[in-house]
Amino acid sequence: MAEIVVEETRIIEDPRGDGNRLWGFITFWGLHAWVLAYCVVMLSAFFIQFVMGEFPCPLCMLQRYGMILATLGALFVIMQARRGELTTARYAQGLGMGLIGVLAGAAVSVRQIELHILPGDPGYGAPFLRLHLYTWAFVTFAIVMIYIGVMLMLMPRGIPQAPAAGSAAWRISTAIIWLFIGVIAANVIAIIFLEGFAPVLPDDPAGYTLIDQLTGR
Amino acid sequence: MILLLVLALLVWRGANRGVVIALWAVGLVATIGLFRYHVTSTLDLSF
Numbered sequence: 001m002a003e004i005v006v007e008e009t010r011i012i013e014d015p016r017g018d019g020n021r022l023w024g025f026i027t028f029w030g031l032h033a034w035v036l037a038y039c040v041v042m043l044s045a046f047f048i049q050f051v052m053g054e055f056p057c058p059l060c061m062l063q064r065y066g067m068i069l070a071t072l073g074a075l076f077v078i079m080q081a082r083r084g085e086l087t088t089a090r091y092a093q094g095l096g097m098g099l100i101g102v103l104a105g106a107a108v109s110v111r112q113i114e115l116h117i118l119p120g121d122p123g124y125g126a127p128f129l130r131l132h133l134y135t136w137a138f139v140t141f142a143i144v145m146i147y148i149g150v151m152l153m154l155m156p157r158g159i160p161q162a163p164a165a166g167s168a169a170w171r172i173s174t175a176i177i178w179l180f181i182g183v184i185a186a187n188v189i190a191i192i193f194l195e196g197f198a199p200v201l202p203d204d205p206a207g208y209t210l211i212d213q214l215t216g217r
Numbered sequence: 218m219i220l221l222l223v224l225a226l227l228v229w230r231g232a233n234r235g236v237v238i239a240l241w242a243v244g245l246v247a248t249i250g251l252f253r254y255h256v257t258s259t260l261d262l263s264f
């Protein structure tokens with residue numbers, strides 16, 4: 001019994017020991033994969049919006065909010081790790097933010113799936129790989145939920161460890177972080193054009209309200 | 218969405234942890250509020 005207590009104490013006090021470096025590396029880049037994946041998802045949504053001409057409905061935008069809220073949890077952990085300030089408690093806080101964010105996004109996805117669940121309903125927008133985008137959004141939220149569950153099971157061994165400052169890996173990490181911030185900024189601009197001077201999005205958008213308002217159409 | 222952008226920049230700049238979590242919670246509540254605003258009808262489903 002006494003040996004078990006000593007072993008547990010050693011792990012908690014020395015989460016950055018040699019045995020944990022691999023896990024720290026995996027979880028640090030796992031968080032980047034999370035951030036990058038949602039950047040790709042939202043950039044794909046922009047492609048569908050601007051190139052294919054499908055305007056996002058309010059529920060679509062709320063799913064983007066859920067993705068960003070969740071990914072801010074990952075960003076929070078990454079930045080703490082890069083500064084060498086990450087503790088088990090802060091890691092848990094970031095994962096908690098991520099979990100609540102994906103739960104909020106999943107609730108919106110489920111609502112939109114249910115809106116189009118009746119037989120014969122064509123759904124909103126064109127399907128991609130046989131599923132509509134809101135269904136894919138739910139799939140991504142479920143994947144992140146599972147990811148967070150696994151990360152919590154790995155604690156405290158899997159506390160992310162950042163690479164050396166200035167290294168190539170550090171610069172890749174910085175680039176992914178700024179890509180995410182850029183994607184949020186692009187969403188801000190897009191939503192301003194979609195909403196115009198209205199406080200909320202139109203229920204069934206058919207164009208850019210701001211342009212219509214400024215040109216008097 | 219502007220709040221989320223500000224929040225991301227604050228996280229990047231290493232702002233106080235309490236401020237970050239509090240603003241994140243405000244963003245979450247705003248998202249839930251918008252969801253409630255846009256969900257105006259009950260679903261006509263029967264299983």
